[in-house]
Amino acid sequence: MADISIAKEDGPRRGRYVARVAGIDAEAELVFTHRGPGLISADHTGAPDALRGTxxxxxxxxxxxxxxxxxxxxxxxxCPYVRALYAKNPDWQDVMTLAPGEAP
Structure with missing residues (x-):
């Protein structure tokens, strides 16, 4: 298992979670948007080829x-990646606005 560190960068409207893996000069990100009090959208998850499989x-x-x-x-x-993982982890329903498999 890779040594992964996660940081959160949060602004008034948008933010992202950033993942870095020890020894690899690249970063993956999950971008989100604040949609209202207590509500965000997980918009996009991306990882460069250097981080694939980590x-x-x-x-x-x-x-x-x-x-x-x-x-x-x-x-x-x-984000399609978040939805795909959610379909495999229905116990996340407590923090999601949709049921597993529902499209936004």
Whole structure:
């Protein structure tokens, strides 16, 4: 398993979670938008080829879910990658605005 660090960059309207893997000069990101009080949309998850297979993208989504439970906020899963993982993890329904498999 790769040594992955996650950071959150949050602005008034948009933000992102950033994943870096030790020894690799690249970063993956999960971009989100604030949609209202206690509500964000997970818009896009991307990882460059250098990070493929490291688990960085999944670590980003795991961080988003953990943050949503801790803060708390709810997530509109717009990103296809987030929706695909949600379909495999229906226990995330407590932080999602849709049921697993529903399109936004």
């Amino acid at each position: 688990g960085a993208a999944k670590a980003l989504v795991d961080a988003l879910i953990a943050d949503a439970r801790a803060t708390p906020f709810r997530i509109i899963p717009i």
